[in-house]
Amino acid sequence: MTVSMTREQGLELLRQMLRIRRFEERAAELYQLGKIHGFLHLYIGEEAVAAGSIPALTQDDAVVATYREHGHALVRGTSMRSLMAELYGKATGCARGRGGSMHFFDASRRFYGGLAIVGGGLPVAVGLALADKLQGRARVTACYFGDGAVAEGEFHESLNLAALWKLPVLFLCENNLYAMGTALARHQSQPDIAGKARAYAMTAHTIDGMDVLAVEAATGRAVESIRQGQGPCFLEYRTYRFRAHSMYDAELYRTKDEVNEWKQRDPIALFQQTLRAAGLLHDEDEEQLETSIAAEVTDAVAFAEAGPWEPVENLTKDVYSRTVGDQQSAINEKLNADR
Amino acid sequence: MNITYREAVRSGMREALQRDPRVFLMGEDVGRYGGTYACSKGFLDEFGPERIRDTPLSESTFVGAGIGAALGGMRPIVEVMTVNFSLLALDQIMNNAATLRHMSGGQFSVPLVVRMATGAGRQVAAQHSHSLEGWYAHIPGITVLTPATVTDARGMLLTALEQPDPVFIFEHAYLYSMEGSLEEGSIAVEISHAAVRRIGKDVSLLTFGGSLWKTLAAATQLAQEGIEAEVVDLRVLRPLDHDTILTSVRKTHRAVVIDEAWRTGSFAAEVSAVIMEQAFYELDAPVARMCSEEVPIPYPKHLEEAALPSAEKIAQAVRRLLR
Ligand SMILES: Cc1ncc(C[n+]2csc(CCOP(=O)(O)OP(=O)(O)O)c2C)c(N)n1
Ligand SMILES: [Mg+2]
Numbered sequence: 001m002t003v004s005m006t007r008e009q010g011l012e013l014l015r016q017m018l019r020i021r022r023f024e025e026r027a028a029e030l031y032q033l034g035k036i037h038g039f040l041h042l043y044i045g046e047e048a049v050a051a052g053s054i055p056a057l058t059q060d061d062a063v064v065a066t067y068r069e070h071g072h073a074l075v076r077g078t079s080m081r082s083l084m085a086e087l088y089g090k091a092t093g094c095a096r097g098r099g100g101s102m103h104f105f106d107a108s109r110r111f112y113g114g115l116a117i118v119g120g121g122l123p124v125a126v127g128l129a130l131a132d133k134l135q136g137r138a139r140v141t142a143c144y145f146g147d148g149a150v151a152e153g154e155f156h157e158s159l160n161l162a163a164l165w166k167l168p169v170l171f172l173c174e175n176n177l178y179a180m181g182t183a184l185a186r187h188q189s190q191p192d193i194a195g196k197a198r199a200y201a202m203t204a205h206t207i208d209g210m211d212v213l214a215v216e217a218a219t220g221r222a223v224e225s226i227r228q229g230q231g232p233c234f235l236e237y238r239t240y241r242f243r244a245h246s247m248y249d250a251e252l253y254r255t256k257d258e259v260n261e262w263k264q265r266d267p268i269a270l271f272q273q274t275l276r277a278a279g280l281l282h283d284e285d286e287e288q289l290e291t292s293i294a295a296e297v298t299d300a301v302a303f304a305e306a307g308p309w310e311p312v313e314n315l316t317k318d319v320y321s322r323t324v325g326d327q328q329s330a331i332n333e334k335l336n337a338d339r
Numbered sequence: 340m341n342i343t344y345r346e347a348v349r350s351g352m353r354e355a356l357q358r359d360p361r362v363f364l365m366g367e368d369v370g371r372y373g374g375t376y377a378c379s380k381g382f383l384d385e386f387g388p389e390r391i392r393d394t395p396l397s398e399s400t401f402v403g404a405g406i407g408a409a410l411g412g413m414r415p416i417v418e419v420m421t422v423n424f425s426l427l428a429l430d431q432i433m434n435n436a437a438t439l440r441h442m443s444g445g446q447f448s449v450p451l452v453v454r455m456a457t458g459a460g461r462q463v464a465a466q467h468s469h470s471l472e473g474w475y476a477h478i479p480g481i482t483v484l485t486p487a488t489v490t491d492a493r494g495m496l497l498t499a500l501e502q503p504d505p506v507f508i509f510e511h512a513y514l515y516s517m518e519g520s521l522e523e524g525s526i527a528v529e530i531s532h533a534a535v536r537r538i539g540k541d542v543s544l545l546t547f548g549g550s551l552w553k554t555l556a557a558a559t560q561l562a563q564e565g566i567e568a569e570v571v572d573l574r575v576l577r578p579l580d581h582d583t584i585l586t587s588v589r590k591t592h593r594a595v596v597i598d599e600a601w602r603t604g605s606f607a608a609e610v611s612a613v614i615m616e617q618a619f620y621e622l623d624a625p626v627a628r629m630c631s632e633e634v635p636i637p638y639p640k641h642l643e644e645a646a647l648p649s650a651e652k653i654a655q656a657v658r659r660l661l662r
Contacts, residue, residue: 038462038638089462089639099464100638116466117424118396151395152427179396181372187395253371312645316634328633 005213010271010280013212015289016051017268020044020071022293023080026301027070027087027101031247035304036087040101041068045242048267049174050075052215053142053235056223059109062141064125067102067116068174072144078106084300085307092307118179119152121145122171126158129167129232140226142170148179150196151187159200159234166231170222171197173236174209180245181253197234209237210267213274240265340523345515347489348378348454351496352416354526356386359414362500365392365401366418375420376456376515402428402453406436406505409451414500419455422471422509436505437480451505452496456512458549458599459647465635468643470599472509472548473606476576482506483576484530487551489519491574494528501527511549530575533583539569542657543587545610546597547573550648554597557653568657576606584610585618592623595656597648602630629656 024042031040043050050071057063065072073083078094086093087101095105095114103114112128115121125143132139149155150173162169173193177184184191197204203225207218215237222233240262244251251259275281320328342350355362364379364386370393373380382391394401398419405417419425425432432453439447459468476483484499484506486492492510499506536551537558546554551572558568569587573579588594594614598607611626632646 037640038464039467089642097639098635098637098642100462102466103464103638116464117427119427148396151397153397153399179367180375181368182393182395183371186371186393250373252373309639309641310637312641315637315642315645316632319634332633 005280007280010275010278011285011289013051013216014268014271014275014281015293016075017047017212017271018289018293019080019296020047020050020074021268022297023074023083023300024070026297027084028243028247030087030301036101037089038100038102039067039246040087041246042241042243043068043071045262045266046174046176046209046239047071048212048215048271049172049209049237049239052212053172053219056216056219057140057142060137060139061223062110062112062125062128062139063144064112064121064128064141065104065114065144066118066121066146067114068146069104069114069144070101073104073106073111073114076106076109076111078104078109078111080296080300081303084304088304088307089309090304090307091310092303097310119145119149119154122149122154122158125169126162126167129162129169130165133165133167138168138227140168140170140223142172144172144174146179147173147175147177147184147193148182148187149173150193151179156196156200159197159202159232162232163200163202166229168226168229169232170219170226171232171234172219173234174239175236176239176241178241178245178253181249183253194234194236197236202232202234203230204234204236206236206238209239210265210270212267212271242266340521341518342489342521343515344489344492344510344517344519345376345378347492347519347521348496348510349380351493352379353382353385355416355497355500356382356390359500361412361414362416363390363392363413364416364418365394365405367394367396367420369393369418374418376512378515379418398424398427399431403431403435405451405453406431406439406449409449409505410439410447415451416496416500417451417453419453421467421512422455422457423467423469425455425471432475432481432507433478437478440504441480448503449505450503452499452508453505454496454508454510456515457509458511458513459631459636459643460513460549462638462640462643464638468636470631472576473598473600473609475507475509476579476606476609478577480504481577482530484508485548485574485576486510487514487548487572487574489517490522491528493521494526495530498527498530509548513549517552531578531580533574533580534572535569535583535587536572537568537570539567539591541567541591542569542593542595542660543584543591544568544570544595544597544653544657545573545584545587546570547576548599550597550599553648553650554653556650557657560650560654561657566657566661573610579609579613581613581617584613588614588618589621592621593660594622595627595629595653595660597629597653599631599648601633602628603633605630624660627656627660629653
């Protein structure tokens with residue numbers, strides 16, 4: 001295999017995948033320790049998709065993601081500190097702790113969530129792109145979602161509208177072959193997802209989502225075409241989730257053998273082999289990467305631990321902008337006083 | 340016999356599936372996964388994939404298909420994983436399930452049962468913590484049930500399947516692991532009346548679903564202070580049993596309505612209006628409400644607790660009322 005990248009580019013891709021992996025491994029431990037609660041959907045196994053695709057965007061572009069979005073936010077550049085603090089629910093989290101694992105937000109990076117209703121992000125992405133088109137901005141909105149979302153009406157309605165109005169949306173389907181416990185073939189009469197997008201008259205490709213270089217190349221081309229005004233594009237990444245759907249599930253729906261087979265195609269291990277074969281990665285590089293990432297994770301945990309909780313007085317802050325909010329607070333206060 | 344709420348739901352469905360070949364279950368992950376809350380664990384093996392149907396993530400369509408199957412002579416149990424996702428099916432529920440009998444001049448029946456988990460309290464943040472059973476109770480044409488005990492969790496399902504019209508059952512997610520004693524020999528239960536779960540003379544605490552247990556805990560606290568609260572489990576939000584509510588309020592002359600939904604436009608407002616309209620002159624104090632704060636439910640424990648009713652807050656509301 002010929003590899004046309006610089007050593008720096010290669011190491012950066014590897015670094016981003018490793019950051020996601022180590023961040024999430026630590027998050028899983030912290031969950032067991034009772035530091036993190038609620039749902040925690042790990043991206044482990046799927047790192048090549050976020051790490052390979054997000055760098056194709058500029059800082060002006062937008063990202064809309066799902067509840068399995070730790071990797072996307074990390075690669076987008078939100079600090080690991082504020083993400084870990086969000087997992088803890090601390091006021092220093094990227095959304096003041098209000099959402100936790102499923103609801104990362106970062107306006108400074110045009111990261112619009114962290115949305116947990118399956119399919120719910122697609123129409124929003126269409127609207128962000130519409131705003132850009134109406135205001136003559138050459139920006140791209142990247143919308144991530146799983147294979148499960150393909151069954152929702154909003155998926156079809158969004159693809160149709162984006163194509164009909166030639167909106168600058170990049171649809172990125174992370175096809176990990178399962179929607180919770182339901183295998184793709186059990187939820188799609190036609191499992192060729194990219195084919196569905198083509199039916200809405202948009203360019204669509206299926207990519208090996210375990211190969212970070214393939215992800216990078218395909219995403220770069222798609223972003224370029226959208227930016228040139230060619231209308232929306234659709235990319236289906238074939239990938240696999242190594243862990244349970246959320247923290248616990250009995251995994252009755254798939255065999256250990258199947259999981260192990262996919263682990264042979266671990267995107268991080270695969271890319272390490274590629275880099276080594278090309279002479280771009282040596283033992284010292286790997287050690288150095290692991291050491292610096294371990295330090296980043298340790299620092300993020302310390303930051304999260306030290307952070308303050310949102311004061312209870314702020315419970316209803318930001319439900320509205322100020323004017324409406326003040327009216328509602330006045331009503332609440334009066335009712336509370338009367339009660 | 341002591342069983343969990345989850346086991347009660349499961350045994351109700353199992354019995355229905357055994358008894359009536361027209362009954363089938365469909366919903367997301369009810370088969371291979373065994374149900375998100377394990378309420379249908381083992382069903383796929385026992386009843387097979389024709390009757391235990393895993394659906395794609397297509398809430399509007401599989402609820403609508405439940406309506407169609409009911410029209411076509413089946414007795415579907417449709418599981419919507421949680422009330423949060425039922426919003427995608429609201430059109431089918433409100434515009435079709437609830438209206439077809441009336442709009443057809445009584446020609447068509449929709450004997451559909453829809454079950455879903457509801458409620459907050461598990462730190463799963465704003466989009467997974469809704470309490471919308473009160474909203475659903477706004478809709479004429481459907482029956483809305485909120486089983487709070489294991490006997491109701493099992494029995495209401497069986498009764499629901501005997502109804503000629505659509506029935507919506509809201510199971511508070513917090514209750515699935517709760518144990519309770521299943522009344523011996525209980526099969527179907529009646530679904531016309533509220534139930535007095537604790538007798539008292541000083542104040543009526545009116546509630547339903549997951550809030551029942553917080554309310555009973557509050558009543559126990561209050562009893563230590565010499566306040567005897569009567570606790571009424573509404574059980575059926577539509578059609579609402581006015582008589583049991585009014586009988587209790589006429590006895591105690593004070594009422595607090597406890598509802599996990601947001602206060603504005605809540606079901607608690609409906610109960611309060613019923614009392615005002617029919618027992619105004621019996622009241623020694625204004626009806627009080629203990630509901631959630633008007634905020635999308637936040638993730639961290641301290642904020643979620645601050646947002647939701649608790650036994651302590653309920654007791655406090657009662658103390659204020661009796662002051
Ligand atoms: C509308 C809706 N229905 C159901 C759920 C519950 N749920 C959460 S994730 C999920 C599976 C989604 O699978 P997929 O889209 O493939 O994403 P993955 O989890 O595999 O990344 C389900 C059923 C939900 N969040 N939203
Ligand atoms: Mg999936």
